[in-house]
Amino acid sequence: MAARFESLANRRAIIDRRDVAGRLDELEGADATALRREATAILKAALDHGRKEIASRLAAAPTRGTDAAAAYAFLTDQILRLVFDFTTKKLYPLNNPTAGERLTLMAVGGYGRAEMALHSDVDIAFLTPWKQTSWAEQVIESMLYLLWDLGLKVGHSSRSLDDMVRMAKSDLTIRTAMLEGRFVWGDEALYDEASQRFDREVVAGTARTFVAEKLAERDERHRRMGDSRYVVEPNLKEGKGGLRDLHTLFWIGKYVNQVRSVPELVDKGLLTPEELRQFQKSENFLWAVRCHLHILTNRAEERLTFDVQPDIARRMRYADRPGRSAVERFMQHYFLTAKRVGDLTGVFLAHLDEEFAARGRRFALPRLRRKPRKLEGFAFDRGRLSTPSDSFFEEDPVRLLQMFALADKYELEIHPVAMRQAGRDARLIDNDVRRNARANGYFMDVLTSPRDPETVLRWMNEAGVFGRFVPDFGRVVAQMQFDMYHHFTVDEHTIRAIGLLSRIEKGELDADHPLASTIIRQLVSRRALYVAVLMHDIAKGRGGDHSILGAEVARKLCPRLGLTAAETELVAWLVRWHLLMSATAFKRDLADFKTILDFAELVQSPERLRLLLVLTVVDIRAVGPGVWNSWKRQLLTDLYEAAEEVLRLGHKQRGRKERIEAKQAALRARLGWDDDRFDALVRRLPEAYWVAEAEDVIERNLRQLDEADSASKVLSIGADADPDRGATLVTIYTADHPGLFYRIAGAIHLAGGSIIDARIHTTRDGMAVDNILVQDPFGRPFDEAERLKRLEIGIEDALANRARLADRLAAKPLPRARADAFPIEPVVLIDNRASNRYTVVEINARDRPALLNALSHALFQSKLTIHSAHIATYGERAVDVFYVTDLTGDKVTSATRLKALERRLLEAAGGEVAEAA
Incomplete structure (x- = not known):
């Protein structure tokens, strides 16, 4: 019996092998199928009972992971022994076995280490002395069928001793599995012979090669898993700092020094007693999490996804604390454990370097x-x-x-x-x-x-020096943000942002960030920018607005770091307002001049504007892969250029009339039309249209309108991929009528598109010109010909009321089921000061299918006209902003109407009302 089973209390309560064996012995009959069926029922009952007992022990002591892992392996051992004895005694008994009719059953891989979770694979090897006999074939086949009938996921091999040696030499995976081989049942002398031959013929003289191959395998695994131990949905088996890294340490130690258990690594000088304690503590925690995860999901799940993290935190008895939830405290413990595993790996490799130094280059x-x-x-x-x-x-x-x-x-x-x-x-x-x-x-x-x-x-x-020297940073080390937007822990996000800042400054990211790369070379306050990036999230998890609290931290910490009073004030300002530029660019209408004036009034200086742009870029980019895109770059560039003009020239910049005339003159030249044809279209389009839209968009619109009018089309839909904006511009030109936008939004969603921005215009003669930017679910332009055709047909059907839009939207599945893990209360903010012409309505809610359709339908029911819509998504959270007026074109000011609007939008955001078609 494996040494680690000795620590298991009351093993007989998990499974009483003698009792089960006695009941199997009592089975009688000549029909092998009937015997196997009856045996399966007895063994299944014993297996289920054992699993319930282990689960109840884990529930009572939820942090005793290695005990639970050993208990599952012990239970599996006993089941395998019972199956082996039943098969060889009842089904295929041998009265006078020959020397070749010997069979041993080995546990290999993780099961060989005597560690398992509920749904771990049962990795076994059948060994025979020479070529397999017909008796051995029958026994192995019968055992496997019985194990499969019990619902076990069996990974098996059957080899002669010569085959075992040959294959272990040629295949690293087989060699690693055999390295952890453990006798389970059968001919023990045969197992001993196999073990000796493995050590003598496979291991001897190949330690350096094995170590190099294992480290290369580990590096490839880390690269595949994201190469950071701070991803917020970690793989606790294969990820960096997970169980597999601990296993790799043991495999290498065992291979190089022929040890049989982890504590023996201390005797060999590869670990200190304190590091052994850390190893065992990390292993215990990771196994506890893995066992809970398997029980909770009822499958062989290794990823700590958002939907299971709160349940495991609860099972492991973490509690909420001010500023941090139970799940965030649990995940911080997980990441600190992963960090500890990384530290142990580094130390271990250093010792190997010393050991192999005389024979060649080091491993690092x-x-x-x-x-x-x-x-x-x-x-x-x-x-x-x-x-x-x-x-x-x-x-x-x-x-x-x-x-x-x-x-x-x-x-x-x-x-x-x-x-x-x-x-x-x-x-x-x-x-x-x-x-x-x-x-x-x-x-x-x-x-x-x-x-x-x-x-x-x-x-x-990694050394813990950073957090000790800057204790405020130490508070966010390994701290996760429980949402689907942030991919990394706070400390990892911050360090990545500093790395991105350095790369932009060195000119390595000119193609991705042309504006930031240009202006970073003009900065006077370089040192303040680096400190601001360090501190922008330093106050997360304190139970308040981290921007305000972070500014207070900056005022205390900057003088200590040697910054002047002016630099300190600048850093504090940047930390306080580090979300301002992204919030303005992504949630507000940049064509509304008051948006630019309000933003410029807060920023106040061109240097602050430059610093804020660069800080905003690295903050967004460091959130995780796929978060930054060209549409965000375009919006930030537009805001920067507009604000820079205001700050440079003051409010007396080029007037609205002059800007419109300049655009019209440029377009007249680009289109090359005669004056009558061009002027006729100009007269139909309102002044606000010329301010809101860029020249390239207006050119596309005018060509589409001209073509549709010439062909007397009642509906014209144009769609062009726009690489600069990272989206597809969809323009709908048709007779304006109430509810037009919510139908379009529903149709685009059903076609698989996602709206990121919309500008809605009405010509002076009652036609709608709606410019909508659409992306696919991966944040790329929606540009496949077939999908665009489906989009066009969908919009036509929705506007003609041919499709049951509400039913089809309700049937469309949630794109990210894990979003349900996040309790998000919808919030509606109505602002009549953000714009001189419009009422600005902002809705924060959980992202879900057709949310935009539901919200725009609620605005339609409230008898409001939508002039523009700006859609931002932060993981599971959607922020949809609408610029609206009442049907007469005025702001909505009545308190009663505003209250009714808020109620209706809250119902739509919460999914409480079905969208009417």
Whole structure:
């Protein structure tokens, strides 16, 4: 029996093998099928009972993960032994077995480690001394059918000893599985022979190759899983810092040093007793989470998705705290555990480097550098920065910051042993060190480095030095944001944003961010910008507006870091308003001049505007893959250019009339039409249209209107992919009537499109010209010919009332079922000050199918005219903004009407009313 089963209390309560074996022995009859059926019923009852017992033990002690993992493996062992004995005694008994009719059953892979969750695969190997006999074939086949009938997911192999050796030599996966081989039942002498041959013929002399292959395999797995241990829906088995990383450490240790258990790694000097405790603590936590996850989902699920995170937090008895929910506290514990696993990996590899140093290059970065001249007391160890003694940091804790500054200055990797010392000695950083001018100088050198601040800050964070030196940052280390918008923890998001800022400054992202790349070279306050990026989310999780609280943190922290009073005030302003530019660009009508004036009034200076643009770009881009797109770039560029003109020229910029005349003159030249033809269209379009739309859009509109009028079309739909805006411009030209927009919105949704912006115009002779920007579900232009055709037909049907729009919308499934995990109360904000001409209505709600259709239908029911719609999505949260007037073109000011409008929109946002077709 595996040593780890010894710690299991009252094993017989999980399964009483003798009792079950006795009942199987009592089965009689010559019909093998009937015998197998009766045996399956007995074994299934025992298996179900054992699983219930383990689940109840885990519920009573929800953090004892390794006990639960061992209990599932113990239960599986006993079931396999019963199946083996039943098959060889009842179904295929042998009275005088030959030397070749021997069979051993091994547990391999994770099951071989005696660790399993409820739905883990049962990985087994059948071994025979030589070529398989017919008896062995019958036994193996019968056992497998019985195990499948029990509902077990079996991964199996059947090999002779020679086959086992040959295949283990040629296949890394088989070799790893066999490395963890454990005797379960059958011929024990045969198992012993297999184990000896594996060690002698497969393992001997191949340690270095195995280690290199395993590390390459690990790197590929990390790359596939997102290469960060701070993704907010982590894979706890395969992800960075997950169980597989712990397994890899043990595999390597076992292969290199022939140990049989993790504690033996201490005797070999690969782990210290404290690191062993951390290993076991991490393993216990990760197994607890995995066992809860399998029970909760009732399948072999390894991803901690948003919909299960709150339930597991509850099962593991996490509670809400001020500013942070139970699920956020649970996930922070998860990420800190993943970080601990990463630390152990680094230390472990350092020891392997030393062990294999004499025989070749080291495993980590093979780049050897010439020793820098001034290492200020630090050591240089085979191309890496190290320390000369174990007490080096204790003698002067400021060296903890100095080490990272030197690593950045000379572009050196830090030796894992030095990282281990830094992690251990980070506790030496106290208020004296935090106030030390040298220490703060070293920190600022790293933060504002022209080289690679992201990498060095990440090392500093991994060692725990970052959070100790900046305690406010320490509070957000491993802190997740429980939503579908943010892909990383707060600290990882911040470090990535600093890395993006550095890359933009170095000109590496000119194609993605042309405006930011240009203006970053004009900045006077470079240092303040880097500090602002560091602090923009530093106050998250404190139970208030993190922008306001973060500005207070900045006012206290900046002087300590050596910033002047003016720089401190600038950083505090940037942190306070770091969401202003994105909120204005994505939620407001930039064609409404009051939007620009209000924004410029808050910004006040061209330098602040430049800083705010760059900060906004890196903040959005660092949220995660796919969040930044060309439409957001276009909106931010439009806002920047409009605000920059106001700040440069004041409010006396080019007047509305002059801008309209300039656009009309440019279009007259571009179209090349005669004056009568052009002037006829100009007279039909209202002044607001010429202000709101860009020249290229107006040109497309005018050509479409002219063509439709010439052909006497009652409905014209034009669709063109617009790469600059990252969307497809859909223009609908038809007779205007109430409810037009909500029908169009429903039809676009049914065709698989997503509206991101809409401008709605009515000509002086009663025709609607609606310009709508549409993307596919992945944020790309909606441009396939077949889909565009379907879109056109859908809009035609909706406007002609040929389709049962409401029924079809109700039947369309939710695109992201996990959004249900987030309780979002809809909020309606109505603002009559944001625009001089319109009432601005903003709705925050959970994103769901046809939300825009429901909201625009509610506005139609409220007898309002929509002039523009601006749609922003933040993960599971949608923010839809409408610029509206009443039917006479005035703002909505009546308190009674506003109250009724709010109620109707709240009902629509909450899905309480069906959309009428």
